[in-house]
Amino acid sequence: MSEQIHFNQIYEGCVEPGKEPKKLYRSMYNGAITAVSYAEILLSQAIREYGAQQPVGYPDTAYNIPVIRCMSGEQVTKLGDLPPILNRMRAQIKEEKTFENMLLWGESTWYAADIIEALRYLKHTPENPIVQPPWTGFIGDPVVRQYGIKMVDWTIPGEAVIVGRARTSKDAKKIVDSLMAKGLMLFLSDEIIEQLLEENVKLGLDYIAYPLGNFTQVVHAANYALRAGMMFGGIPPGEREAQRDYQRRRVLAFIMYLGERDMVKDAACAGAIFTGFPVITDQSLGEDEQIKDWFVSEPDYEKIVQTALEIRGIKITAIDIDAPITIGPAFEGETIRKSDMHCGFGGQKTPGFELVRMMGPDDIEDGKVTVIGPDIDTIEPGGMLPIGILVEVYGRKMQEDFEPVLERRIHYFINYGEGIWHVAQRDINWLRVSKDAFSKGFRLKHFGNILYAKFKSEFPSIVDRVQVTIMTDEAKVLEMREIAREYYARRDERLKELRDEAVDTFYSCTLCQSFAPTHVCVVAPQRVGLCGAVSWLDAKASYEINPHGPNQPILKEGIIDEVKGQWSSFNEFTYKNSQRTIEAVNFYTIMEYPMTSCGCFECILAMVPECNGFMVVNREHGGMTPSGMTFSTLAGTIGGGAQMPGFMGIGRSYLSSPKFVPADGGLARLVWMPKELKEALRPQLEQAAEDAGLGRDFIDKIADETIGIEGEEILPFLEENGHPALTMDPLI
Numbered sequence: 001m002s003e004q005i006h007f008n009q010i011y012e013g014c015v016e017p018g019k020e021p022k023k024l025y026r027s028m029y030n031g032a033i034t035a036v037s038y039a040e041i042l043l044s045q046a047i048r049e050y051g052a053q054q055p056v057g058y059p060d061t062a063y064n065i066p067v068i069r070c071m072s073g074e075q076v077t078k079l080g081d082l083p084p085i086l087n088r089m090r091a092q093i094k095e096e097k098t099f100e101n102m103l104l105w106g107e108s109t110w111y112a113a114d115i116i117e118a119l120r121y122l123k124h125t126p127e128n129p130i131v132q133p134p135w136t137g138f139i140g141d142p143v144v145r146q147y148g149i150k151m152v153d154w155t156i157p158g159e160a161v162i163v164g165r166a167r168t169s170k171d172a173k174k175i176v177d178s179l180m181a182k183g184l185m186l187f188l189s190d191e192i193i194e195q196l197l198e199e200n201v202k203l204g205l206d207y208i209a210y211p212l213g214n215f216t217q218v219v220h221a222a223n224y225a226l227r228a229g230m231m232f233g234g235i236p237p238g239e240r241e242a243q244r245d246y247q248r249r250r251v252l253a254f255i256m257y258l259g260e261r262d263m264v265k266d267a268a269c270a271g272a273i274f275t276g277f278p279v280i281t282d283q284s285l286g287e288d289e290q291i292k293d294w295f296v297s298e299p300d301y302e303k304i305v306q307t308a309l310e311i312r313g314i315k316i317t318a319i320d321i322d323a324p325i326t327i328g329p330a331f332e333g334e335t336i337r338k339s340d341m342h343c344g345f346g347g348q349k350t351p352g353f354e355l356v357r358m359m360g361p362d363d364i365e366d367g368k369v370t371v372i373g374p375d376i377d378t379i380e381p382g383g384m385l386p387i388g389i390l391v392e393v394y395g396r397k398m399q400e401d402f403e404p405v406l407e408r409r410i411h412y413f414i415n416y417g418e419g420i421w422h423v424a425q426r427d428i429n430w431l432r433v434s435k436d437a438f439s440k441g442f443r444l445k446h447f448g449n450i451l452y453a454k455f456k457s458e459f460p461s462i463v464d465r466v467q468v469t470i471m472t473d474e475a476k477v478l479e480m481r482e483i484a485r486e487y488y489a490r491r492d493e494r495l496k497e498l499r500d501e502a503v504d505t506f507y508s509c510t511l512c513q514s515f516a517p518t519h520v521c522v523v524a525p526q527r528v529g530l531c532g533a534v535s536w537l538d539a540k541a542s543y544e545i546n547p548h549g550p551n552q553p554i555l556k557e558g559i560i561d562e563v564k565g566q567w568s569s570f571n572e573f574t575y576k577n578s579q580r581t582i583e584a585v586n587f588y589t590i591m592e593y594p595m596t597s598c599g600c601f602e603c604i605l606a607m608v609p610e611c612n613g614f615m616v617v618n619r620e621h622g623g624m625t626p627s628g629m630t631f632s633t634l635a636g637t638i639g640g641g642a643q644m645p646g647f648m649g650i651g652r653s654y655l656s657s658p659k660f661v662p663a664d665g666g667l668a669r670l671v672w673m674p675k676e677l678k679e680a681l682r683p684q685l686e687q688a689a690e691d692a693g694l695g696r697d698f699i700d701k702i703a704d705e706t707i708g709i710e711g712e713e714i715l716p717f718l719e720e721n722g723h724p725a726l727t728m729d730p731l732i
Helices: 002-011 022-050 066-071 079-091 099-123 141-146 148-152 169-181 192-198 215-232 240-249 263-275 304-312 400-415 435-439 444-458 474-497 536-545 568-577 631-638 652-656 675-680 682-691 696-701 711-720
Strands: 159-164 185-189 209-213 253-258 279-281 295-297 341-346 352-358 369-372 383-385 387-394 420-423 430-434 465-471 505-509 521-523 553-555 559-561 603-608 613-618 647-650 670-672
Touching: 002 240, 022 079, 022 099, 022 263, 066 099, 066 215, 066 240, 079 099, 099 215, 099 263, 141 148, 141 215, 141 631, 148 215, 159 169, 159 192, 159 215, 159 263, 169 185, 169 192, 169 304, 185 192, 185 215, 192 209, 209 215, 215 240, 215 263, 215 631, 240 263, 253 263, 253 304, 263 279, 279 304, 341 435, 352 400, 352 474, 369 444, 387 400, 387 444, 387 474, 400 420, 400 444, 400 474, 400 536, 430 435, 444 465, 465 474, 505 536, 505 568, 521 536, 553 568, 559 568, 603 631, 613 631, 613 675, 631 647, 647 652, 652 682, 670 711, 675 682, 682 696
Parallel strands: 159 185, 159 253, 185 209, 253 279, 279 295, 341 383, 352 387, 369 465, 613 670
Antiparallel strands: 341 430, 387 465, 420 430, 505 521, 505 553, 603 613, 603 647
């Protein structure tokens, strides 16, 4: 009860006595009644058609119908589970028009909308999906987890849910361009989707701008946010008030309600307010339609984005980048096909390289961008040029070890540009510039402008000066590529020395604690963070940048178990930083006191008892696994900072590390993995297998879904191929 009182303090003063927004209340009440009635009609029809035992739920989720699972804790599995829930939602729609009742009308509307949409998915199959691209409909758990780390580290600073229709399609584009440039995740519903498509705005999963659909499909923004609370925040199903508190503090969402209003949308907005999300509309509101700080009017499109950010408390650090394209993380997943390409660079079709190197203070002119060679307006569309990207930095706290850390950021920073594409690194880098970006005026100097601005803003503690040289002159690229290769070779030798035994300090990563309060990740030279995004060098650099940040040094002191990898210093750090819930951690096994798992992990490692080994599944794999669970179900079980013997989240690259669960037998224990993951990692796994004395053909002894998805199914395959796990000591 105390939690509820504390949470409800956020509404204090929003409605003055005697000045209740009666007209708004009336609309929200009628909308809630309409939504619940519509859900009842559709549910009755579905039960008549399919029967009460018909399974119901969204695909690619462990939460079936997430609004219900989150708010009440009920795990709906069949149609017959839904009538009593809807009856309860109707019963809480009291006719008395009060603020407290308004919140409950909103909750009922969210329940009804999620039920309505789940019923639509009764007709969904992978071969005949009910929603066609670019519309997304329901967004599965793998996508939610994919962006977890960016929500945790505030790369994605908030979520904007846009409902309705802007005055013109150009207005719609202007609003969305502004939100994308600020890095927000977007959920779009109703006519604004068509408006944006008319203006050729890039939408879809790759752009973290989700065109959900129409009418009640907007609930997919709500069930996305609620699942984030369960996945990353470790909020147990049914902890309604804890979830509302989490949404208010961590999932910084707001509703932008454009165009003509209707009562069902008004009721859905009441659901947003119930969850802690304010609503900003472009419609003028009378005194009987406003709720201070919660249902607000801003008709001026020049001000509406800033107003929304201010009301929600989202702080954006403005970066002034001299480039004619929109720049933000929304475009990081953009793909530029050859037919859309104005020009390309590298990709081993032309010579290329990229290098970050530390220089002295007298060798750098801060902000200088130099282009050596022909620019992209000198070649025919579809042409190729050599590419050399040299970023030189000076900083009083800069270290040689930080060069490759900064160098890897070139990939991310360039991909933030709309119409710019970058893959790979070092001397196999590959870039493309789209026809659209070229037509807007993008030229080679803008690569330099982007890199300068991003390095200065992202690494202010170690980077004081930056200058960038972009080369397309082939002779110059070839000359500098040899120098770059000397840098790469020296770094590789240094990395070979970076073994767990060769250092006396590992680093913590508590970045995900803002989402998973009891999770403590420990990063070592031979074990990347389970999100796959934080290496030991990354963590070391992060500590230098911010000594009070999420990456803290942990000295390896007080050895307790050398084989399992337990140190008293690790235990003390973990206990103090896990809200005193995790007392012991073994670093080299998953069978006893394994490291906790947040929710951003790339893969999950799990025991397969029938085969005396382990399976691994990546978040992109949607099928069943020998654990008897899909990735989503597994992730819902072990995430949120849980310590689960026999299960653990890991980064993909950890699979090929010499320190891959050595106390359990290492790579020899791996008996199953998805075929796609196996092929993606084949070169690294073959090398790791050879180094471990298993032989390069060991990888073909690992079963995948084409062999079977149950322990008993894959066991004959393992026996036939002589898999070593079958002759190792029993796991349990």
